[in-house]
Amino acid sequence: MSEVLLDFNNVTMQFGGVTALNEVSLQIKQGEILGLIGPNGAGKTTCFNVMTGVYAPTLGTVSFEGKNLAKLKRFEITKVGIARTFQNIRLFSEMTALENVMVGADARKKASVGGAILRTSRQRHEEKESRERSMELLQFMGISDRAETAARNLPYGYQRRLEIARALATEPKLLCLDEPAAGFNPAEKEELNELILKIREQGYTVLLIEHDMNVVMKVSDRVAVLDFGQKIADGLPADVRNNPAVIAAYLGVEDNAS
Amino acid sequence: MSLVLNFWLRVTALFSGFGEQFRAMNKWQRYSAYGLGVVALYLLPYWPDVPVLGQIVNTPGSQFETVLNDQVVIFVLIALGLNVVVGIAGLLDLGYVGFYAVGAYVTAILTSAHGNLPWLLALPIAVVISMLFGLILGTPTLRLRGDYLAIVTLGFGEIIRLTAKNMDWLGASRGISNIKKPPSMFGLKFGVLDAKPYFYLGLTMVFIVIFILHRLEYSRVGRAWVAIREDEDAAELMGVNTFKFKLWAFTIGAGIGGLAGVHYAGKVGFINPDNFPLQLSILFLAAVVLGGSGNMYGAILGGILVAYMPERLRNFSDKRILVFGIVLVLMMVFRPEGILPKRVGNEHKKRRARSQEGEVAS
Amino acid sequence: MPDWLIIRTFWELTVTGLALGSIYALVALGYTLVYGVLRLINFAHSEIFMVGTFGALLASSQFLSIPLLEDGNYPYRTGMTLIIFLVFIMLIAMLFSGIGAVVLERVAYRPLRGNGDAFGAIVLAFLTAFIVSLVFVDQAKINVIIALLATAPISYAYMRFFKQGRKAPRLAFLISAIGASTAISEAVGVWSKHGRDQYQTPRLLEKKTLFTMFGTDVRIDYAIVIVGALLMMTALTLFVNKTRLGRGVRAVAQDAETSRILGVNVDLIIIVTFALGGVMAGGAAMLFTLVYDQTRFNIGFILGVKSFTAAVLGGIGNLKGALLGGLLLGLVENYGSAIFGGQWKDVIAFVVLLVVLMFRPTGLLGESLGKARV
Ligand SMILES: Nc1ncnc2c1ncn2[C@@H]1O[C@H](COP(=O)(O)OP(=O)(O)OP(=O)(O)O)[C@@H](O)[C@H]1O
Ligand SMILES: [Mg+2]
Numbered sequence: 005m006s007e008v009l010l011d012f013n014n015v016t017m018q019f020g021g022v023t024a025l026n027e028v029s030l031q032i033k034q035g036e037i038l039g040l041i042g043p044n045g046a047g048k049t050t051c052f053n054v055m056t057g058v059y060a061p062t063l064g065t066v067s068f069e070g071k072n073l074a075k076l077k078r079f080e081i082t083k084v085g086i087a088r089t090f091q092n093i094r095l096f097s098e099m100t101a102l103e104n105v106m107v108g109a110d111a112r113k114k115a116s117v118g119g120a121i122l123r124t125s126r127q128r129h130e131e132k133e134s135r136e137r138s139m140e141l142l143q144f145m146g147i148s149d150r151a152e153t154a155a156r157n158l159p160y161g162y163q164r165r166l167e168i169a170r171a172l173a174t175e176p177k178l179l180c181l182d183e184p185a186a187g188f189n190p191a192e193k194e195e196l197n198e199l200i201l202k203i204r205e206q207g208y209t210v211l212l213i214e215h216d217m218n219v220v221m222k223v224s225d226r227v228a229v230l231d232f233g234q235k236i237a238d239g240l241p242a243d244v245r246n247n248p249a250v251i252a253a254y255l256g257v258e259d260n261a262s
Numbered sequence: 263m264s265l266v267l268n269f270w271l272r273v274t275a276l277f278s279g280f281g282e283q284f285r286a287m288n289k290w291q292r293y294s295a296y297g298l299g300v301v302a303l304y305l306l307p308y309w310p311d312v313p314v315l316g317q318i319v320n321t322p323g324s325q326f327e328t329v330l331n332d333q334v335v336i337f338v339l340i341a342l343g344l345n346v347v348v349g350i351a352g353l354l355d356l357g358y359v360g361f362y363a364v365g366a367y368v369t370a371i372l373t374s375a376h377g378n379l380p381w382l383l384a385l386p387i388a389v390v391i392s393m394l395f396g397l398i399l400g401t402p403t404l405r406l407r408g409d410y411l412a413i414v415t416l417g418f419g420e421i422i423r424l425t426a427k428n429m430d431w432l433g434a435s436r437g438i439s440n441i442k443k444p445p446s447m448f449g450l451k452f453g454v455l456d457a458k459p460y461f462y463l464g465l466t467m468v469f470i471v472i473f474i475l476h477r478l479e480y481s482r483v484g485r486a487w488v489a490i491r492e493d494e495d496a497a498e499l500m501g502v503n504t505f506k507f508k509l510w511a512f513t514i515g516a517g518i519g520g521l522a523g524v525h526y527a528g529k530v531g532f533i534n535p536d537n538f539p540l541q542l543s544i545l546f547l548a549a550v551v552l553g554g555s556g557n558m559y560g561a562i563l564g565g566i567l568v569a570y571m572p573e574r575l576r577n578f579s580d581k582r583i584l585v586f587g588i589v590l591v592l593m594m595v596f597r598p599e600g601i602l603p604k605r606v607g608n609e610h611k612k613r614r615a616r617s618q619e620g621e622v623a624s
Numbered sequence: 625m626p627d628w629l630i631i632r633t634f635w636e637l638t639v640t641g642l643a644l645g646s647i648y649a650l651v652a653l654g655y656t657l658v659y660g661v662l663r664l665i666n667f668a669h670s671e672i673f674m675v676g677t678f679g680a681l682l683a684s685s686q687f688l689s690i691p692l693l694e695d696g697n698y699p700y701r702t703g704m705t706l707i708i709f710l711v712f713i714m715l716i717a718m719l720f721s722g723i724g725a726v727v728l729e730r731v732a733y734r735p736l737r738g739n740g741d742a743f744g745a746i747v748l749a750f751l752t753a754f755i756v757s758l759v760f761v762d763q764a765k766i767n768v769i770i771a772l773l774a775t776a777p778i779s780y781a782y783m784r785f786f787k788q789g790r791k792a793p794r795l796a797f798l799i800s801a802i803g804a805s806t807a808i809s810e811a812v813g814v815w816s817k818h819g820r821d822q823y824q825t826p827r828l829l830e831k832k833t834l835f836t837m838f839g840t841d842v843r844i845d846y847a848i849v850i851v852g853a854l855l856m857m858t859a860l861t862l863f864v865n866k867t868r869l870g871r872g873v874r875a876v877a878q879d880a881e882t883s884r885i886l887g888v889n890v891d892l893i894i895i896v897t898f899a900l901g902g903v904m905a906g907g908a909a910m911l912f913t914l915v916y917d918q919t920r921f922n923i924g925f926i927l928g929v930k931s932f933t934a935a936v937l938g939g940i941g942n943l944k945g946a947l948l949g950g951l952l953l954g955l956v957e958n959y960g961s962a963i964f965g966g967q968w969k970d971v972i973a974f975v976v977l978l979v980v981l982m983f984r985p986t987g988l989l990g991e992s993l994g995k996a997r998v
Binding site for chain 2: 077078083094099113174
């Protein structure tokens with residue numbers, strides 16, 4: 005069908021004795037929303053960490069648009085077009101919401117020390133662009149009313165959405181969301197679903213980690229399931245839901261996963 | 263005591279209230295206020311001649327303008343530079359005195375020991391060489407995490423001092439004398455007795471540094487620095503080339519430290535390794551944090567206090583350092599973010615938004 | 625083979641290097657313990673060591689009334705008396721340093737963690753009143769009286785402040801440590817009997833050769849230092865690994881939050897950690913005076929920097945690392961001095977540190993407490 009954006013090829017990731025990912029192969033196609041689910045400790049976040057260069061995989065390769073990511077530094081991977089949020093919120097707490105997003109937007113900018121000291125026209129232009137784009141994104145996420153508030157003083161829900169805004173500001177092709185709805189109530193989850201769908205409409209590809217099965221099933225075009233570091237299923241939401249292996253994996257954790 | 267605490271809160275409230283008022287003024291009012299402030303600062307050497315005020319500010323036992331230049335200006339410059347490294351970028355540097363020493367020594371070498379350059383030419387060379395030292399030290403060490411950096415930089419400061427002390431080429435423990443003074447300019451003559459011209463020169467350097475740092479702070483560079491300070495991993499994953507920007511912070515800080523060294527060498531005309539003890543680095547750091555790490559004006563205030571108070575409080579001279587130590591502990595217990603904490607959010611952003619409208623309009 | 629200094633004196637350098645290194649290692653343990661538990665560079669640890677040397681001095685010259693003979697003779701003791709005296713002096717030094725370390729923690733660090741207690745409030749209140757009164761009068765007795773009078777109301781206000789439980793940023797701990805370090809050494813410099821002068825400590829042990837090894841005479845004091853340090857370190861390791869409190873220390877070092885949830889009394893563990901570090905520094909202090917026969921108000925600074933370097937060299941937070949780093953640093957300094965000249969000793973130490981960190985960013989043995997991130 006459509007072309008493969010990110011290719012996870014037989015990736016194994018070990019931490020000492022722990023095998024967090026065991027020969028996982030996964031492909032993300034241009035323009036889709038791929039849900040990544042699995043019980044606690046299944047290796048979902050580790051997938052993100054390998055993709056974004058936080059860890060180098062023990063075995064296997066990750067490539068993005070056909071380009072191997074192994075040799076790239078983390079910030080270069082961002083520039084290639086992968087952006088992420090964090091499961092445990094990691095905003096720049098002493099910066100305002102707007103500045104947080106601007107840091108993301110700055111990833112695409114060039115002006116550095118010389119430009120800033122001399123206030124070259126390029127620098128001023130970039131600065132204006134960063135600011136306007138960041139403001140737009142805050143509006144898009146519905147949190148622009150607190151643009152000037154320090155991130156650490158924002159309400160929890162704002163912080164989660166600010167993480168997404170910051171990631172979007174880096175102009176990614178692939179947006180990776182690590183449990184963006186964690187701690188949300190159903191109404192908030194519903195709102196977030198809408199937003200994720202809207203983000204996709206704008207042409208982003210989305211990789212979504214989510215514990216809440218209902219959410220995943222609703223927004224994802226395709227769902228992949230990890231369990232103990234192994235991919236046990238990959239397919240349409242309806243198929244995955246009825247996959248016996250998936251049901252088995254989830255049975256033991258049903259009560260604390262919701 | 264709650265009275266005292268209360269009073270303290272009032273005073274700080276007064277300051278912030280003052281800030282609010284200041285921001286409420288229009289552009290011209292604001293500029294004239296700036297102008298007046300600048301003039302008052304250049305007139306600082308004459309403050310002791312003013313009745314009442316003179317009584318308060320004058321330093322017993324040492325010449326006021328000498329204190330202003332040799333202590334206050336030097337400390338302010340250094341606090342500004344160190345604030346970039348520690349306060350803004352969050353890199354714990356315990357060897358900042360090393361860059362100060364490099365600036366002073368390069369000036370001494372070029373104008374006296376092994377050269378005959380004029381001071382004015384030595385200045386840019388010394389600053390660039392200080393920056394190079396920052397680059398050379400930073401390249402291998404900035405990959406280390408926080409506390410490792412602290413001990414390595416501390417070692418660096420000590421290596422610089424000991425090298426100066428043990429190499430004849432650098433004057434060994436005798437030091438280097440006959441360092442050239444700044445040339446006469448704008449009717450100012452830089453002699454041996456009068457410290458005022460040096461102060462004017464130093465104050466001008468301070469303003470230039472503030473100007474540059476202000477531009478850096480409110481730009482992509484400044485945002486990258488703060489992001490690194492707040493969460494280095496997250497910053498890198500948001501596309502910040504953390505190593506490059508850390509190196510820049512280190513290098514720029516080194517350059518400013520070097521500049522202070524150049525100014526110092528030009529004023530005193532004679533330097534030796536004992537001018538650059540390890541303890542000075544720690545005093546510099548204390549100044550920045552005491553004033554308000556991460557806030558340029560806080561750092562300046564810290565620099566002023568740490569340099570000036572010991573001279574002012576001569577009456578219990580042998581216990582000054584003791585008192586200083588206790589004050590540091592008390593400050594960190596009760597106001598760990600410093601006298602003028604860094605501010606995030608609203609206040610200055612509104613002002614900036616306004617001034618940008620101004621820019622667009624003009 | 626050429627007649628190089630390093631080759632001629634290699635074994636002698638090794639013995640003295642190991643002795644110096646043992647002292648570094650003991651002090652380094654204090655840095656490493658506190659760093660392991662609190663992620664804090666306890667900058668004032670050097671002053672805890674200094675206090676220990678004064679404890680040793682006090683023990684020998686006051687408690688044991690051992691005179692400093694001016695006529696070139698020494699008040700040597702022998703046999704059982706000597707052993708009892710040495711042990712007594714060491715215990716007093718350990719007591720001084722141990723108490724010093726615990727007080728330091730309560731006054732200068734604990735309030736910053738957001739749970740200051742009455743003890744801290746009272747000491748801080750006294751200090752506040754004391755320095756404020758200095759502005760008006762400068763006579764120690766009067767200052768103390770004024771300060772004592774004002775302590776109660778001020779400490780009340782401070783307690784109320786502590787109730788807010790505000791936590792300070794990381795940098796504040798370091799500055800508080802620097803302040804405490806300055807204050808402690810200055811207090812000794814201002815108020816001890818000879819102020820800032822050097823103190824001679826009585827030498828009650830004749831420093832003769834104990835035995836000869838590889839053609840080098842091993843002096844008895846060096847032997848005591850090396851053996852004493854190893855014994856103390858063994859005791860510490862046993863304590864940390866085998867006792868309940870020791871396990872608590874390790875648990876908090878791994879993960880303070882989880883330990884707290886699991887019912888570990890974290891504040892108690894922190895006090896134990898400081899006390900352990902203090903006791904080790906006190907032992908080091910006594911051994912130091914045994915070899916060098918002197919002390920001074922600022923003797924801790926450079927030694928502290930070196931010991932911290934040793935801790936980082938070996939891998940901070942790692943007890944074995946402190947030992948390895950200390951011994952290595954002592955040796956490297958000695959060999960290096962023989963090759964390049966004594967004036968380069970400190971430069972060599974720091975260059976070695978730089979090189980090691982370049983290749984092993986977390987020290988030779990690594991931090992024992994891995995940090996899981998992201
Ligand atoms: N840096 C690390 N060091 C050691 N083990 C790790 C590290 N990171 C992850 N692991 C281990 O790898 C396994 C997978 O962890 P991961 O965080 O990827 O799970 P997850 O699927 O995101 O779980 P959750 O739903 O709880 O977020 C876990 O057993 C975890 O303990
Ligand atoms: Mg996870």
